[in-house]
Amino acid sequence: MSSPILKLIAQRIALGIVLLLAVSVLIFAGTQILPGDVAQAILGQSATPESLANLREQLGLNAPAYVRYFHWLGGVLVGDLGTAMSSGQDIATSIKGRLWNTLFLAFWAAIVAVPLAIILGLIAVRYRNGWVDKLISGLALASTSFPEFFIGYVLVYFFAVKWQIFPGISTVYDGMPFGERMQAIALPATALTLVVLAHMMRMTRAAILNVMQSAYVETAELKGLSAFNVIRKHAFPNAIAPIINVVMLNLAYLIVGVVVVEVIFVYPGMGQYLVDHVTKRDVPVVQAVGLIFAAVYITLNIIADIAAIIANPRLRHPK
């Protein structure tokens, strides 16, 4: 590791932190702009003006916005996400289990989707413009074009209702055996895989095809390498940066964008938690979940950037 790389990486991380702070301001401002009053929401339409004023005082809603922001931010930095208004529970504690569930689901969806997408992309390039390529692209695009709730219900209809292989409702609980847990998430993980597969596969294909025009690919062909080895040894390593980028975007989607899938399969993850509390107008929870989603998104993008920097031999081995 040499200093120009370390410098670039440090810059990326610093930029990520600045970005996260900016997002936290936006999230806070956004929840302030939203119409409606928390005290009113809690007490209902019939509340007297006195009780409303009392509750506002109690919740600290009368302090200026920037004071409340820094108060909130200070709490977040030490792991205190506040208390849910609707239930009075500590948000950090409730989120912990759910975040773990969401990451578990995303992890297994990614373990299937990423290698599958890249291998399909490689195969599509190898047989480019032939029927294999068209079949792969066609199926992948079709699976992406269907909305995820549709795919979810189709999966439920066949695998849960008709053939009864997997459960239609993905209930998980603490201390659940690994095998059962895997069986429970089989359908939501499949739905997520189908949703993200095509994007990664198409990008892999495009990135490699772009490199296939290079003179060094011709050099490899003229050495007598087989078509697949030309792609694997000479084209793929140079296409890795854009592929990592799209993979990371999709990983972020697996964590942040699972809301609909979690609701369909009644999976106790972050998405469902968020949807529940949006309907209850529970601002502290929405803020906390929003911030966590933003952090996941920014972190994965930083990882993508760093991976792309490291994958570049010009930066790894300066002159």
Added chain:
Amino acid sequence: MADTKANPGQSKQGLLLDIRNLRIEATVYPPGEAPKNIVLVHDVSLTLEKGKVLGLIGESGAGKSTIGLSSMGYGRGGVRITGGEVILNGRDILKTGKDGFRKLRGREVCYVAQSAAAAFNPAHKLMDQVVEATLLHGTATRAEAEKRAVALFKKLSLPNPETIGERFPHQVSGGQLQRVMTAMALCSEPDLIVFDEPTTALDVTTQIDVLAAIKDAIRDTHVAALYITHDLAVVAQVSDEIMVLRHGRLVEWGGTRQIIKEPRQEYTNALVSVHEIEHAEQKPGTAPFLSVKNVTAAYGRSHIKVLKNVSVDIYPGQTLAVVGESGSGKSTLARAITGLLPPEEGTVTFDGRPLANRLADRPKEDLRQLQMIYQMADVAMNPRQTVGTIIGRPLEFYFGIRGRERDKRVAELLDKIEMGKGFVDRYPAELSGGQKQRVCIARSLAAKPKLIICDEVTSALDPLVAHGILKLLLDLQKEENVAYLFITHDLATVKSIADSIAVMYRGEVVRYGPKSTVLTPPFDAYTDLLLSSVPEMEIGWLEKAIKGRRMASAGN
């Protein structure tokens, strides 16, 4: 190495390659028309004996590379071999199919590309790439192959032959990469190497070293070679025989001496004698209209100065040629004058007043007076605009001329660049390389500038086409009294067009003055190197030139 055999390729002893009636076709997709088949190579036959070198020469589109690659059963893009036989080591390789091609590529026949910088994979170490073919075909173990590679690096006089294989392509200079690529081709001990313009992308001072290294390696390893180039002077140094091609047809085939001394075909004769244009030097006038004084410039906040204290003058209606190898700061000087790269120190004066350093601070009138023409004419034009729009744009922008008046002026300009009215509605893709450059010239003339900066404008063109462009530029200079700042690495071009010359080396002007003075001895060491590195159409020139050099070239 050269001989004057009367019947080239007639002896059947030790015959390595025998191409008979080769026909190569491709499908082209012209814009707005139905796809059609074109024939790239028309029934060309050639033979090559073991250990001999055959030069294939011609302009672009002559089919040189296509024929060369056919010896490996390879067609670039959609190119197809549709007829004839390619007999290599006694068998017709066209009948062996894809597996047969794979077995011979990298083992019996190897390839050295024009730009090694692009032909090496940036993601892998040089050594891994050099021994890849050898290992793939199983002709040696890894240790043996690496030992062979190091020996070849030594033979090709690469610096640090033991460790250069550990480097990545971007860590090695262009001239060195070209030699590493030659080592890569030799490593699997093939019977035939196809050299495809191996020195064309190099500086003239570097080319001579690489050429000598390639020549020695061919001699010592007894490998046969097809040497493809458009430069007769280069091919005359390495070939036993030369085949001249044009439009995919054989023009003339003979011993090297016969081709360059007694060409039998008119076209060969034109190639041999293309270079000279007589241009009488004009004496510098009383006052220069543009002066560059003590300009120093760097990119970014770098400490490395790309221009160091450069001063030159340009006189009305005259040509200042700036010569030097790549990285010497020629193009940076142009960028400093046009304001694209504001100088850190020094000034550029125009008509007695200083020009603003930054392009954005210059009034439109100053922009109009300085126009540029680039090396790559096709990327300097918007592919979606017609020739009429491209040439008409400066008329509208600088003079507000529109409608019929504009069309009239465009027609006049097309006339000036010797292209007819019929080109007004054409798109750049429908023009040849020379025509594109002519349109760029017309576009710059439309602004009626005092100075046109020509940045390597003939470097990407075939010699005969380049010749036409230079003549046109000289004629236009007489008619319009426009001055040129002519940036080039080609000394033959300089002799044809310049009134004064500035020789640049590592950001400094090392020699400057009227053409006659600059080109008359005694020379400084660098100018001497530059002048002595220009290939001459003389058998044995290479050895003489290498022996007579006073300084080694820098960027080899």
